[in-house]
Amino acid sequence: MAVDRLRSRHPVLDIDTELLNAPPHEALLASGAEAELLALGSRGLGTSSGLLVGSTSARTAALADFPVILVRPVGPVPDSPAGAVLLALDAGRHPQDSAISFALEEAALRHVPVRALYAWLPPGLLPTYPVVPGRHAHSPRARRAEDLLTQALLPWRWKFPDVRVEEVCLEDVPAGAVVAAARQSCLTVLGHCPRSAATGPRLGAVAHAVVRDAAGPVVLVPDP
Known part of the structure; x- marks a missing residue:
C-alpha cells in the first residue's frame, strides 16, 4: 500500500490515513482546507488553454483556496534538488503577498x-512566440516594471534578511518565461485566483502552462 511505502521511506514522520465517502475532488478540498499544504500528483492537465480536464488533481487545484503543490512523477527525487525557488509574480496587477511569503x-x-x-509584454504585442528579448529594456515601461517588482519584494526582504533574492524582469511571454525558468529551479511558486466557469474549473493561462509543462514541483498559492 502507498501508506506502507511512505512509512518505510520516512519513519520519523507521523502519517495518518482517512477514508472519505465523497467525490475525490470534494474530499481533497475538504481535507486540504484543514491543512497547511495539499500535495497532489500531476501527470499533465490537458492541452486546452486555461481549461483543466479529466483529472482530480486538476479540478482540485483550480478550486482550492489554500496552497496546493502538484508533483509530476518523473522518477526518483534527490534529497536536495539543486536550484533556487522560482517565484513567478505579476507585479503589475495586484499584491501577491501570500505567494511571496x-x-x-x-x-x-x-x-x-x-x-x-x-x-511582461508591452501593450499591443500579441502573447505569441517569438518575442524579441530586451527590445524595451531601457524604456520607461521597462523601468516601471522593474520598480514594481522591487516594491513588491521590498517588505519581504526585511522579513527574510538571510534569504538571497534575485530580481528578474523580462520582456517575454509570461507563460513561456516561467516554464523555461522552472527548469533550473527546485520549486516553482505562483499565485492564482481560484475560479470555476460554466465549462468547469479553470486556472489562468500562466498557472495552467506551468502546471502542464514544468518538470519540477509547482505550488499554487491562492490570492487573498
Whole structure:
C-alpha cells in the first residue's frame, strides 16, 4: 500500500490515513482546507488553454483556496534538488503577498535563494512566440516594471534578511518565461485566483502552462 511505502521511506514522520465517502475532488478540498499544504500528483492537465480536464488533481487545484503543490512523477527525487525557488509574480496587477511569503519561507527551509521573475509584454504585442528579448529594456515601461517588482519584494526582504533574492524582469511571454525558468529551479511558486466557469474549473493561462509543462514541483498559492 502507498501508506506502507511512505512509512518505510520516512519513519520519523507521523502519517495518518482517512477514508472519505465523497467525490475525490470534494474530499481533497475538504481535507486540504484543514491543512497547511495539499500535495497532489500531476501527470499533465490537458492541452486546452486555461481549461483543466479529466483529472482530480486538476479540478482540485483550480478550486482550492489554500496552497496546493502538484508533483509530476518523473522518477526518483534527490534529497536536495539543486536550484533556487522560482517565484513567478505579476507585479503589475495586484499584491501577491501570500505567494511571496510562501516562496521565501520555503527558500529559508531549503537554504537556497529565491529567483523572483516578472515577465511582461508591452501593450499591443500579441502573447505569441517569438518575442524579441530586451527590445524595451531601457524604456520607461521597462523601468516601471522593474520598480514594481522591487516594491513588491521590498517588505519581504526585511522579513527574510538571510534569504538571497534575485530580481528578474523580462520582456517575454509570461507563460513561456516561467516554464523555461522552472527548469533550473527546485520549486516553482505562483499565485492564482481560484475560479470555476460554466465549462468547469479553470486556472489562468500562466498557472495552467506551468502546471502542464514544468518538470519540477509547482505550488499554487491562492490570492487573498
